[in-house]
Amino acid sequence: MSDTSHGATAPAPQPGAFAPLRQPVFAVLWAATVLGNIGSFMRDVASSWLVTDLSASPTAVALIQTAATLPIFLLAIPAGVLSDILDRRRFLIFVQLVLAAVSGTLLVLSHTGALTVEYLIALTFVGGIGAALMGPTWQSIVPELVPRSDLKGAVALNSLGINIARSIGPAAGGLILASFGAAATYGIDVLSYVFVIAALLWWKRPPAGDTALSENFLGAFRAGMRYTRASKELHVVLLRAAVFFLFASSVWALLPLVARQMLGGSAGFYGVLLGAVGAGAIGGALVMPRLRARLDADGMMLLASLLTAAVMGALVFAPPKWLAVALLLVLGLGWIVALTTLNSVAQSILPNWVRGRGLAVYLTVFNGAMAAGSLGWGLVAQQVGVPMTLVAGAVGLVVAGLVFHRVRLPAGEADLQASNHWPEPLLAEPVAHDRGPVMIQVEYRVRKEDRPAFLDAMKRLSLERRRDGAYAWGVHEHTADPERVMEWFLVESWAEHLRQHHRVSHADADLQSDVLRFHIGPDKPEVHHFLAL
Known part of the structure; x- marks a missing residue:
């Protein structure tokens, strides 16, 4: 259940700044990420310097910056969708391979003298796409790597790692660029991805479990926007x-x-x-x-x-x-x-x-x-x-x-772990997952004097219904029996409703308990499912 209780006991001591590094998987991935970011900053220094050699146009210099940052703004939300519907470990490995290919191509082109402004801008843009795909996914895995008590420390260490890389990468990149040339700088960046990929391969991420209800991209996008x-x-x-x-x-x-x-x-x-x-x-x-x-x-x-x-x-x-x-x-x-x-x-x-x-x-x-x-x-x-x-x-x-x-x-x-307390819906025959929309009705009996408090609790519950998948929600009373109250909500498909069953958290279960305390019937509220014809 929810862990939001407050007592008079003294607050627990705060974990130290480096406490998350006691978790071996987090420590290895954190170190690999620092190395990878150092390589990325070295690549950026080489690209920013090379464009001034290839063109005297300020526009060309500005386009390098635009090509690096524009994909992050445009693709952050699609990248977040992908990070939720794909295996995050495999997705990160794929992105690292793409980024390594970008730096490897820059290495070859700069070594052979075939690098042009157009190639540099295009490859920088592809690198920006990789960075956009990696950002939400990398942040999403942090709670999988450390206990909840170390989460804030782990987030701070990730910020620390980025700043360590920002302090080392540009200086090291400039030194190597001046001493050995752009190809060597890009080559070291490629090597940094080897360490990151090796760390991700070493991480034995637990399997995601049942994939029968896996989301497709558009459905996951809509679900994410509903939640937001x-x-x-x-x-x-x-x-x-x-x-x-x-x-x-x-x-x-x-x-x-x-x-x-x-x-x-x-x-x-x-x-x-x-x-x-x-x-x-x-x-x-x-x-x-x-x-x-x-x-x-x-x-x-x-x-x-x-x-x-x-x-x-x-x-x-x-x-x-x-x-x-x-x-x-x-x-x-x-x-x-x-x-x-x-x-x-x-x-x-x-x-x-x-x-x-x-x-x-x-x-x-x-x-x-x-x-x-x-x-x-x-x-x-x-x-x-x-x-x-x-x-x-x-x-x-x-x-x-x-x-x-x-x-x-x-x-x-709040405890956001899945409670799995909803019973499976009763079915006369199997229902295709893409069938919908689905209307769910929950029938309560509520004393008239309890109605205001009940509606306040229902208002809080309505947000939970919408967060977990409902695109419409309402509550009505029966004309012949005012104590008979019907809650209803609409979900776009049968599969999405089944996903709701797995999304409801312990904190959500507490919200539902607040509503159920107003129900005066001898049995639990009746739940009905209706499919659109």
């Missing part, structure tokens, strides 16, 4: 993420101009600033367990907003370069606090059957808010200048942080 529309908890996470990243994107959009115009720095100094963000994020990941012991998720988000806004406000005064580097360390701390908090909350409220799709929606909101915010703040800076835009972004972030602090993030403590 009906999940109030996910709405809160998406809202908090959109607001934070919309304002926080101002410092990222304007940082190159801050480095060049306000601080008088070179491209090298800009790289130092970015490295400081990564180093601050690494430090932040190490202190996260202590922060979580003192602050809940809402407190963490307010802290991230205040730290980020303080850095933006301090940069307005064009501080000395050494102080600017120190400020960017603080920015890295605030950034990883926000990223880890939002991601871990999203992970904790999503059941396994829809986790990839839910995380994909989160990633789409994140990338969309960053892209829209960057564009908007750039236009504002063009009108009022960089310093005033930083002030506006900082003030907006503080105000939004204080206002939305009241929109509480979900605790993420």
